Amino acid sequence: MPNSNTSCKxxxxxxxxxxxxxPYCGQKSNDKLTVGVLFSNTIKNYFSVDARFFRSFFPLLLKPGYLASKFIEGKRLLYLHPAQLYLFSSIVFFFFFSFKVSKQEQQIREGVKSEKTLQQTIDSINTLNSNDSLVAATVIDKLKKNKDKTGLNDEELAKLDSIIKGENYKGDDFMSFGFNESKVDSLIAINAPDSLITKEMGRKENAGYFTKKTYTQVLKLYRDNGSLANILHSFYDTIPIALFFLLPIFAFILKILFYNKGPFAYHLVFAFYYFSYLFSTFIILLLISFIWPNFPGSIQWLVILSTFIYLCIAVKKFYDHGWLLSFIKSSLATFIYFTIVIPIAVLLLLTFAFLFY
Structure with a gap:
């Protein structure tokens, strides 16, 4: 008796x-949707990816060049795809790194606020004559009692004490803008147009777009005590995007150094796995710093140095070179990347962050 057919849903x-x-798409023919089936499929899919991740993670850390070699050989389902591993590790890294950035931004905001308070107090005391020393001393005493509210630390209060002794201390500005701040403050106080204020700051009448934009941003930075932290935040936000362009540049450097070792895609695979290793290492360092705030800096530098040793070993195994040649080419790739490519990229990112924060 012939079998009857059914239709795949x-x-x-x-x-x-x-x-x-x-037989066409692989879906189960009688897969009724229940709560059990829903969670069963979800858990299976999760642990399938999770298993591939752990099969990739430990060789990534402990076997330099291993994953890249296996991927080139054609074993591409046992381990996470290099781009997938890179994306995962970078997302986790920047997630933890954001906590460090938030703390740094807060410190900058507090530093600028404290410096502003200090400079304003110094300016007001400097206007007093010698007969007003008692008044000035009273001001200092109140500031010391309320230093938690003012944000002034002991060192800054000591600077104010020096003024009472007859020194006309001007302080070390947190940021020096290079223009007459008193005149600019006066124009800001009367809500003068930005064009007039930037002209007082030194902008020429026939300045181009870039120059005008720069003066506008400097004025914005001068007005807002938190702008410096905003610039830093904008800078950090652009780093993940920039790395998508910087990673192929690293692969291109490898292609130049190992021009006869396969097409560009081979070097890109190596770069993906190496950057994944770097992110994984920095994730571990960040987690340790959260748990152990006094984690010795010397050990951190040793770990960072080990990433270069890892690169040398990975290059030797992946490109099948001798130790000396692997060391020389790894050094060249590192030197070119970190002394030319990275500084240029940082400069461009800082410029972008300043102009568009």
């Missing part, structure tokens, strides 16, 4: 109803 192709799975 996913691809709608006909197949023998005795089949447990559709």
């Amino acid at each position: 996913n691809c709608e192709n006909q197949f023998d109803e005795t089949f447990q799975f559709c």
Whole structure:
């Protein structure tokens, strides 16, 4: 008796109803949706990815060049795809790194606020004559009692004490803008147009767009005590995007140094795995710093130095070179990347962050 056919609910192709799975798309033929099936499929998919991640993570850390070599050989389902591993590690890294950035931004905001308070107090005391020393001393005493509210630390209060002794101390500005701040403050106080204020700051009448934009941003920075932290935040936000362009540049450097070792895609695979290793290492360092705030800096530098040793070993195994040649080419790639490419990239990112924060 011939078997009857059934229709796949996913691809709608006909197949023998005795089949447990559709031969065209692989979906289970009688997969009724229940809560158990829903969570079972979810857990299976999760642990499938998770297993591939752990099969990739430990060789990534402990076997330099291993994953890249296996991927080139064609074993591409046992381990996470290099781009997938890079994306995962970079997302986790920048997630933890954001906590460090937030803390740094807060310190900058407090530093600028404290410096502003200090400079304003110094200016007001400097206007007093010698007969007003008692008044000035009273001001200092109140500031000391309320230093938690003012944000002034002991060192800054000591600077104010020096003024009472007759020194006309001007202080070390947190940021020096290079223009007459008193005149600019007066124009800001009367809500003068930005064009007039920037002209007082030194902008020429026939300045181009870039110059005008720069003066506008400097004025914005001068007005807002938190702008410096905003610039830093904008700078950090652009780093993940920039790395998508910087990583191929590193691969291109490798292509130049190992021009006869396969197409550009081979070097890109190596770069993906190496950058994944770097992110994984920095994630571990960040986690340790959260748990152990006094983690010795010397050990951190040793770990960072080990990333270069890792690169040398990975290059030797992946490109099948001798130790000396691997060391020389790894050094060249590192030197070119960190002394030319990275500084240029940082400069461009800082410029972008300043102009568009």
